Amino acid sequence: MPTETQISKPPSRTQAITDTAFRALCQGFTWLVAVIAVIIVLKIVLAALPAVRQYGLGFLSGQVWDPNKKLYSILPEIWGTLYSSVLALIFGTAFGVAAALFLAEGFTADAVFALLKIVNLQFHPFWGKLPVQVENLLSNLIELLAAIPSVVYGLWGLFVIIPLVRPACHWLHADLGWIPLFGTDLSGPGMLPAVIVLSIMILPTITAIGRGALLAVPTRLRMAAYGLGATRWEAIFAVTLPTASRGIFGGIVLAFGRALGETMALAMLVGNANVISVSLFSPANTLAALLANAFPEASPKDVGVLMYAATVLLVITLLVNVAGAYIVQFTASELEGEKV
Amino acid sequence: MRIPGWPFAAAVLVATVGMISCQRAGPSKESADVRLQGSGASFPFPIYSKWFKVYSEAHQNVEIDYQSTGSGSGVKSFIDKTVDFAASDKAMTPAEIGRVAAGVQLLPLTAGTIVLTYNVPGVKELKLSREAYAGIFLGKVKKWNDPAIVKTNPGVNLPGSVINVVVRADSSGTTFVFTQHLSAISKEFAASPGKNDMPAWPVGTRSKGNEGVTASVQTTPGSIGYIEFGYAMSQKMPMAQLENKSGQFITASTASGQAALATVSLPENLIAWVPDPTAKDAYPIATFTWLLCYKKNPDPRKAEVLRDLASYILTDGQKESEALGYLPLPDAVATKVKAAVQNIQ
Numbered sequence: 001m002p003t004e005t006q007i008s009k010p011p012s013r014t015q016a017i018t019d020t021a022f023r024a025l026c027q028g029f030t031w032l033v034a035v036i037a038v039i040i041v042l043k044i045v046l047a048a049l050p051a052v053r054q055y056g057l058g059f060l061s062g063q064v065w066d067p068n069k070k071l072y073s074i075l076p077e078i079w080g081t082l083y084s085s086v087l088a089l090i091f092g093t094a095f096g097v098a099a100a101l102f103l104a105e106g107f108t109a110d111a112v113f114a115l116l117k118i119v120n121l122q123f124h125p126f127w128g129k130l131p132v133q134v135e136n137l138l139s140n141l142i143e144l145l146a147a148i149p150s151v152v153y154g155l156w157g158l159f160v161i162i163p164l165v166r167p168a169c170h171w172l173h174a175d176l177g178w179i180p181l182f183g184t185d186l187s188g189p190g191m192l193p194a195v196i197v198l199s200i201m202i203l204p205t206i207t208a209i210g211r212g213a214l215l216a217v218p219t220r221l222r223m224a225a226y227g228l229g230a231t232r233w234e235a236i237f238a239v240t241l242p243t244a245s246r247g248i249f250g251g252i253v254l255a256f257g258r259a260l261g262e263t264m265a266l267a268m269l270v271g272n273a274n275v276i277s278v279s280l281f282s283p284a285n286t287l288a289a290l291l292a293n294a295f296p297e298a299s300p301k302d303v304g305v306l307m308y309a310a311t312v313l314l315v316i317t318l319l320v321n322v323a324g325a326y327i328v329q330f331t332a333s334e335l336e337g338e339k340v
Numbered sequence: 341m342r343i344p345g346w347p348f349a350a351a352v353l354v355a356t357v358g359m360i361s362c363q364r365a366g367p368s369k370e371s372a373d374v375r376l377q378g379s380g381a382s383f384p385f386p387i388y389s390k391w392f393k394v395y396s397e398a399h400q401n402v403e404i405d406y407q408s409t410g411s412g413s414g415v416k417s418f419i420d421k422t423v424d425f426a427a428s429d430k431a432m433t434p435a436e437i438g439r440v441a442a443g444v445q446l447l448p449l450t451a452g453t454i455v456l457t458y459n460v461p462g463v464k465e466l467k468l469s470r471e472a473y474a475g476i477f478l479g480k481v482k483k484w485n486d487p488a489i490v491k492t493n494p495g496v497n498l499p500g501s502v503i504n505v506v507v508r509a510d511s512s513g514t515t516f517v518f519t520q521h522l523s524a525i526s527k528e529f530a531a532s533p534g535k536n537d538m539p540a541w542p543v544g545t546r547s548k549g550n551e552g553v554t555a556s557v558q559t560t561p562g563s564i565g566y567i568e569f570g571y572a573m574s575q576k577m578p579m580a581q582l583e584n585k586s587g588q589f590i591t592a593s594t595a596s597g598q599a600a601l602a603t604v605s606l607p608e609n610l611i612a613w614v615p616d617p618t619a620k621d622a623y624p625i626a627t628f629t630w631l632l633c634y635k636k637n638p639d640p641r642k643a644e645v646l647r648d649l650a651s652y653i654l655t656d657g658q659k660e661s662e663a664l665g666y667l668p669l670p671d672a673v674a675t676k677v678k679a680a681v682q683n684i685q
Binding site for chain 1: 382409410411412413416502504506509510511512513532533534535536537538539540544545546547548552555556559560563
């Protein structure tokens with residue numbers, strides 16, 4: 001028997017050098033990412049400084065954007081950014097978590113299995129694999145939504161969603177117009193089409209991360225719940241979901257970040273009007289859409305103002321991410337309960 | 341089955357090298373000794389790209405690269421000298437011209453009109469008086485059966501629905517020219533919102549780009565919006581007849597657009613606007629669009645190509661304009677611009 005195996009040998013010179021070099025490379029790249037982020041923020045803030053000095057905090061509280069009068073303020077855009085993102089997050093979370101549950105908890109597989117059972121193929125070497133494959137196919141399809149370019153979503157919203165929702169919006173406004181949510185009529189682009197498209201855009205993030213988190217819940221936990229007499233739904237709501245909550249919340253925070261920064265689809269769908277309204281059918285504006293619309297023809301003076309708006313968007317995104325991280329920490333430890 | 345490794349890899353290698361060398365041997369790459377970079381206005385982009393393509397095909401040693409980034413950023417890159425030429429719908433302001441040490445030669449190479457497209461079920465033809473369309477974009481004329489519209493459209497069954505005004509959301513030369521015209525015909529519009537490429541419209545939903553406005557008008561009954569003539573033509577959108585300065589209702593066409601430009605006499609710097617043409621058969625909203633060149637170019641070969649390119653555009657190139665919805669330059673204008681081309685050195 002050889003006394004020295006591959007594992008027990010001390011690392012050779014080459015191995016040691018490659019090892020150190022690799023570590024240095026990784027460290028270098030990590031720092032590079034951090035440095036690039038800092039440079040981007042610095043550049044934007046520096047370009048924004050003259051406008052910040054000139055317009056001050058009034059920029060955040062006014063409602064007028066009139067280049068001819070040199071009046072600039074972005075309260076409607078801040079409102080529109082948050083309102084559209086929160087609404088999209090509500091829809092996106094409801095559908096996204098439901099889809100994740102459906103795909104991770106074997107509902108799809110069960111349905112396909114039941115179908116196969118009718119034709120007695122459920123243990124067939126080829127057809128027997130179908131339940132798992134259908135599940136994978138569906139989750140891949142949902143993830144495919146993330147690969148569709150934003151401008152395609154925008155066009156789809158213009159030509160499909162708006163004509164589709166218009167009759168319902170007219171009816172809601174005519175009959176239930178006293179509810180502030182339906183206070184105005186939909187005239188083409190507006191908040192609702194933007195929110196619908198935005199929630200579809202953030203759905204894959206929530207579903208993919210949620211499904212991953214649900215699949216990571218140890219089987220013995222579920223088995224234990226069943227063993228204590230829980231039904232399937234009781235097991236899901238009392239055991240699986242709380243255990244996976246940290247991952248699911250993480251996905252939701254990521255999705256919120258994406259919704260805040262989404263640009264092209266919203267620029268095409270939101271109506272770009274400087275209006276603050278809770279009505280779902282009113283046109284609105286978002287910070288990212290304002291930037292996309294105003295940049296191409298902006299004069300050097302306007303660029304400072306737009307950089308100020310970009311800084312505000314950066315700060316909002318940062319705050320949301322920090323707040324999200326805290327919420328994830330607290331709720332998750334609450335829901336998961338005491339760790340033994 | 342096992343794919344024989346080496347022969348297969350060799351074949352792939354040979355094919356790849358072959359493809360690369362074929363590309364390299366292509367006319368434009370290997371022998372392109374003059375390469376022009378330009379950027380700017382998106383309004384004339386279709387016609388420019390057509391001209392540049394035809395010209396590069398005829399001249400194997402020239403490659404022209406144009407990016408439609410918008411007039412504002414075109415002027416910006418022109419001042420920063422990151423391009424060989426630029427394009428702008430707003431020409432350049434004297435202050436901007438002053439910042440270019442090498443001197444600026446502006447060349448109006450083509451012109452276009454802006455039309456009002458609408459979607460009113462059952463209405464095939466629409467005549468809008470100046471009072472009516474200025475009122476619509478000021479938010480004063482609110483319904484389709486407003487007296488201002490009814491008066492000029494006897495016998496047309498106009499609905500009592502609200503007018504859905506669609507304007508451009510993004511800053512654009514098209515909006516600049518359109519608001520310039522509205523400011524010329526309405527004192528109230530001139531006071532507020534006034535001419536700008538992204539003004540504070542008092543009314544309307546905003547859509548991005550010509551395509552966005554077209555989509556909004558197409559899908560929303562009761563809408564009206566402004567788009568470029570070429571775009572409306574290719575999309576077969578209905579266009580309203582507009583009242584011009586002499587009280588005639590004019591349909592947008594090559595002839596009526598040219599009539600609007602025919603009365604212009606270009607000053608020395610070749611910057612002239614026609615915010616409200618006076619000719620009897622002139623369509624009211626027409627404009628030139630400019631190519632920006634340096635008077636002193638660091639590379640004499642580039643200057644030579646630019647001169648040659650401009651001469652081609654001013655002669656044979658003008659024949660391409662009409663098919664794409666642009667206006668061929670009136671002869672008087674073309675002659676004057678041809679003379680100015682010689683200033684590019």
